[in-house]
Amino acid sequence: MAAKQHTQNLLDFIDASPSPWHAVNTAETLLKPYQFIKLDETTRWQLQPGGRYYVVRDDSSIILFVLGTNPLLETGFRLVGAHTDSPGLRVKPNPANGKDGLLRLGVEIYGSPILATFTDRDLSLAGRICFKNAQDQIDSQLIKFDNPLLRLPNLAIHMNRTVNEDGLKLHKHTELPLILSELSEQQLPSDYFLSLLEKQSGIDSAHLLSWDLAVYDTQKGTLWGAEEEFYSNSQLDNLASCHAALQALLDKEVLSNTENTLVCAFFDHEEIGSESNKGADGSFLPDVLQRIALECCELQDFPRVLAKSFLVSADMAHAYHPNFPSAYDHDHKVMLNKGPVIKLNSNHRYSSESISEAMFIDWCNQASVPYQRYSHRGDLPCGSTIGPIASAKLGIRSVDVGNPMWAMHSIRESAGVFDHDYMIKVLKRFFLAHTNT
Structure with a gap:
């Protein structure tokens, strides 16, 4: 129809x-x-x-x-x-943090999202990167990671016993960094993050200058309901x-x-x-x-x-x-x-x-x-x-x-x-x- x-x-x-x-x-x-x-x-x-x-x-x-x-x-x-x-989450200018052997990305809240809905989702990155091109001019390019790259795992109920009564509350600075990868002692967090952008975009990381990167949910949109009368995305x-x-x-x-x-x-x-x-x-x-x-x-x-x-x-x-x-x-x-x-x-x-x-x-x-x-x-x-x-x-x-x-x-x-x-x-x-x- x-x-x-x-x-x-x-x-x-x-x-x-x-x-x-x-x-x-x-x-x-x-x-x-x-x-x-x-x-x-x-x-x-x-x-x-x-x-x-x-x-x-x-x-x-x-x-x-x-x-x-x-x-x-x-x-x-x-x-x-x-x-x-x-509304959603945007990647900060210096986002990579390698504390405790895990690489996390710092994010900033854009607008007024329902933060709790970002937990336990298959998240990734998309947006725009800026760089110096072969003509030594500033250029930009779209970038999108199709695979689930990031996650914001919930705290287990055993450590948050009142979550169902009080609702999930996330500290906007300390509890929103997104887990990206395990990190060895030899790897620098910023270098690792830039290497990901280089691999996905084809732009040498040495030429990357800045970015506008949004966090997005990789799950595709769908029709739902007994008669598929609703849709979600x-x-x-x-x-x-x-x-x-x-x-x-x-x-x-x-x-x-x-x-x-x-x-x-x-x-x-x-x-x-x-x-x-x-x-x-x-x-x-x-x-x-x-x-x-x-x-x-x-x-x-x-x-x-x-x-x-x-x-x-x-x-x-x-x-x-x-x-x-x-x-x-x-x-x-x-x-x-x-x-x-x-x-x-x-x-x-x-x-x-x-x-x-x-x-x-x-x-x-x-x-x-x-x-x-x-x-x-x-x-x-x-x-x-x-x-x-x-x-x-x-x-x-x-x-x-x-x-x-x-x-x-x-x-x-x-x-x-x-x-x-x-x-x-x-x-x-x-x-x-x-x-x-």
Whole structure:
């Protein structure tokens, strides 16, 4: 069935994307059959109506767009925003420690992962390394260890008798180093670690300068449940939204209808606040949108284009967990496989408001897709997304939506098979819609 096939494609996308740098690379691979042209931010652009383009900033944020044939002043931009990063562990600059005959890697917490879920998993490393190339220039390369390389073994219950009552608590500095190998007295920890990078990348360790390395779970994504109605993988938050937006944009009907200017913007650093040169709070999106607009408008017309535009901020939502009913507002429970969730918060932690909410509901109805509304418990702090950030920076109307999921920020998250198909359908409808309110 179509829903399961879309979900399997998502699982394959995530399995090929164990880091934000790999996620952008995988997205680029998906674009190749569709004749998208890669643009360089340092060069002058020459864009054609109906043309398909994309631009990458610092390897882990990407904006892709189809330039519409109708005037931008009439249509504005139709944007879907999501993020490529997920909470987890990142390798420190001087990570190797050889104490007690075991080589361990020091890690730093990135964002807000559920640390206990990293224990007793088959972990490995993926990311980006930087080095001096043969032309004596600084270069970078993706790197990924496919085999289980690392482990964070749990402490036996005999030494932690209250773990089932108090929960597993890991000291963020002393109890997170990951076991990599046994180490002989003759081996230097740093040399051993660099030799692993050299063997995997083919880059002489003497030329290695730095790295961005994420810890990831080597277990592949899977369908589960008696009817395979659920799926599980790492990084559903938020690669599931990136994949849904990509599938909607690359749909044959969407690409053959080039009236609207369509944009997908996938940012790194959402999990740590988005404040960077490639995050949603940086200049990447405004820079790209302005350069697109200046191909066909005067600079003074750019705010008029933004006033005609609309942003769907797509990020995952909290599904109701029946084992923990007290964690939810009883009147705003959202369920797996019941459709995309419109996320609402009066303090504007989400960008949705009544008009954008109504517009998204209308697109759901047009696409014959069910929808749900979510509001957080009033006595619990609410998370946020790129929606309020990008909407405020650009001055455009926005709605925050996402598919419901369990175990957000776990190394192994779960969601509903039908919801992924629903999200693709409604985003496709959004791209094809003729007018904004």
